[in-house]
Amino acid sequence: MAALDQHTKRLIRLLSVRNIGWIVVAVAVIYLLFFDNDSVFFQFKLSREIRQLKEENRTLAEKIKQNKELLKNFDNPAYIEKFAREELLFRKRNEDIFIVQPVEEK
Template sequence: MKRAVDLLKNKFFLVTVVFIVWMLFFDKNDLYSQYEQRQQLNKLEQERDFYTKETAQVSKELDELTSNPAKLEKFARERYLMKKANEDVFVIVKEKKKEE
């Protein structure tokens, strides 16, 4: 018991404890803020990876469209419903099922 009282009277120990408590809970970079920032960093890294993959895929499709006229024609027909002069285009739209 005397040892604990002596420890609490030690000014260096008290300053160290106050400093640790301050850094863990009251500082602008406390544990909770660090956790939130880590979560945000992980989310942003996942988004970066997703957009990197999407960019690679789009650039690959662009290379195919610019180098292959058949792919360009297929793309124009599917996306923009373009057609040749002597043909008809039929667009089939599926109806949404109504829930009763």
């Protein structure tokens, strides 16, 4: 019975008003850190996603710039012929094409 009284007194001390306040604060902090929609981990995930999207945006802007330059060149007939010969391997009649590839050194 004495052990029960000591256990009860200890439990009452733990559940005093001041300790309950700290317990409530701890539970609130844990909730805000892990379970809330605006949790710290969710914010880290969103900031990482924002960084990735900004990088993708920069890459796509660079591709758009390159494509605009390429599109400007397609107004020039000489460029169109050069492109068709080099990239698409087109040829004129009675013309042979030789593809020369560099030799790999071992």
